[in-house]
Amino acid sequence: MTIRTARPAATNRKTWTRDRYRGIENLLLPSFGPDLRTLDEDAIRRDVRAAIAHGCFSTLYASLGHDVSTTIRALEVACDEAGGRILVGAFTEYPTLAPNVALVRGAAAAGCSHVLTMYPPQMTPRSEQEVHDYLQALIDAADIGIVLYATPHPGIEAFDPTGVALDVFDRLADLPTVAALKLTQTIDPTLARICCARFGDRLAINCVPLELMPLLAREFDIVWSGQWAVEGVQGPDRRLVAEYVALIAGKKFEAAEALYWTLHPAYKLFSAFQVPKLKLGGHPWQHLKYYQWLTGGNGGLVSVEGQSLDQVGKLLPGDREKIHATFAKLGIAVTRAAEHQFITGVEAADRGVGAEAFVRRPFYE
Numbered sequence: 470m471t472i473r474t475a476r477p478a479a480t481n482r483k484t485w486t487r488d489r490y491r492g493i494e495n496l497l498l499p500s501f502g503p504d505l506r507t508l509d510e511d512a513i514r515r516d517v518r519a520a521i522a523h524g525c526f527s528t529l530y531a532s533l534g535h536d537v538s539t540t541i542r543a544l545e546v547a548c549d550e551a552g553g554r555i556l557v558g559a560f561t562e563y564p565t566l567a568p569n570v571a572l573v574r575g576a577a578a579a580g581c582s583h584v585l586t587m588y589p590p591q592m593t594p595r596s597e598q599e600v601h602d603y604l605q606a607l608i609d610a611a612d613i614g615i616v617l618y619a620t621p622h623p624g625i626e627a628f629d630p631t632g633v634a635l636d637v638f639d640r641l642a643d644l645p646t647v648a649a650l651k652l653t654q655t656i657d658p659t660l661a662r663i664c665c666a667r668f669g670d671r672l673a674i675n676c677v678p679l680e681l682m683p684l685l686a687r688e689f690d691i692v693w694s695g696q697w698a699v700e701g702v703q704g705p706d707r708r709l710v711a712e713y714v715a716l717i718a719g720k721k722f723e724a725a726e727a728l729y730w731t732l733h734p735a736y737k738l739f740s741a742f743q744v745p746k747l748k749l750g751g752h753p754w755q756h757l758k759y760y761q762w763l764t765g766g767n768g769g770l771v772s773v774e775g776q777s778l779d780q781v782g783k784l785l786p787g788d789r790e791k792i793h794a795t796f797a798k799l800g801i802a803v804t805r806a807a808e809h810q811f812i813t814g815v816e817a818a819d820r821g822v823g824a825e826a827f828v829r830r831p832f833y834e
C-alpha cells in the first residue's frame with residue numbers, strides 16, 4: 470500500500486493549517502463484520518469517498534474504543550483511499566497515555582495530517598502541570614498537526630473554573646505543530662469567545678456549534694467546523710453545512726443567518742440526539758452511523774467498546790422516522806436501500822452478507 474503524506478514540515482504547520490483547514494470535516498467511523506470486531510476495510514474506503522462527496526476537506530477517524538492496532542490499520546486504509554484528495558485525522562480518545570502515544574505515532578506513519586488531542590475524561594489531574602505534561606507527551610510523540618480540544622473537564626475545574634486548562638493551552642499554542650483549537654458543541658458561549666480572543670492569533674479555530682458561528686465570526690476569523698457528523702444536517706447534493714461555513718468564512722452574515730434557519734430543523738434534531746450524550750461523555754454513535762448511511766456512507770451497526778447505553782443511547786424506529794421526515798422537509802435526499810441494509814452496511818451487503826448474520830445489535834432497535 471502506498472501511503473501519500475498530506476502534511477507539511479513542523480516549521481510551517483500553523484500557516485499550512487490556516488490555508489488548508491477551511492470548510493467542514495466529518496467523522497470517519499469504523500464498520501465491522503457480523504462479529505462486530507473485524508474491520509471492514511472496503512467500508513472505510515467507501516466512507517472516505519462519501520466524505521469527499523459531502524464536500525469535506527478532512528475526515529477524522531474515531532476508534533469507538535477499539536484497540537490501537539485496529540485504529541492504525543483503519544487510518545492506513547483511509548489515507549490510502551484519500552490519496553491526497555482529503556485530509557485524514559485521528560483522535561487521542563483512549564483513557565491512558567500509552568495507547569494514545571502509539572496512536573499519534575501510527576497516525577503520523579499512516580499519513581494523517583493531524584490529531585485531535587484531549588486530557589482523558591477518565592483521569593483526574595492533580596495539577597495543571599500534569600495536564601500540560603500529558604498533552605506535551607502527545608505533541609512530542611510525532612511530527613503531526615495538533616488540534617487542542619476546548620471541552621470542559623470536571624477535574625480541571627479545580628485549577629481553572631472554565632474546565633478548560635486555558636493557561637496550559639497558552640503555553641502549548643506557541644509550539645510549531647500545535648495548529649488549531651476545537652470548540653465543542655456544548656461550549657459555554659463566553660468561554661468560546663475567550664478561546665477565540667486568547668488563541669485565535671496562533672490557532673485556527675474550529676467551531677462545532679453552528680449557532681455561535683455568526684456571533685464569533687463578526688469579531689474573529691472562523692473558517693472551519695469539524696470533527697462532528699455533518700451528515701446529520703446535510704447531504705452530498707444539499708451541502709447545507711458546507712455552504713453555511715463558507716458564508717461565515719466570507720463574513721456574509723445576512724446570508725449565513727438566513728441559511729441557519731433553513732438548516733435549523735435538521736440541526737435541532739441532530740442536537741437533540743447528540744447534546745445529552747455529550748454531557749454524559751458519550752455520543753449517539755448509532756444515530757451518527759445511520760445519518761451517514763442515509764446520505765451515501767457505508768452504514769453498518771456501530772460497535773462501541775467502553776461506553777454505556779446511557780452514553781450512546783439506542784437508535785429507535787421513532788428516531789429514524791423523525792430523521793426521514795426532517796430530511797424530506799429540507800430536500801436532503803436519502804438512500805433508496807431497504808432499512809435492513811443499514812445493519813450490514815453497503816459493502817457487506819454487496820458481498821452477500823445478510824442482516825440476519827448480525828445477531829448482536831447493540832444500541833439499535
Ligand SMILES: N[C@@H](CC=O)C(=O)O
Pocket residue numbers: 496620652653654655677696697698747752
Ligand atoms: N465531540 C464533538 C462532536 C462530535 O460529534 C464535540 O465536541 O462537539
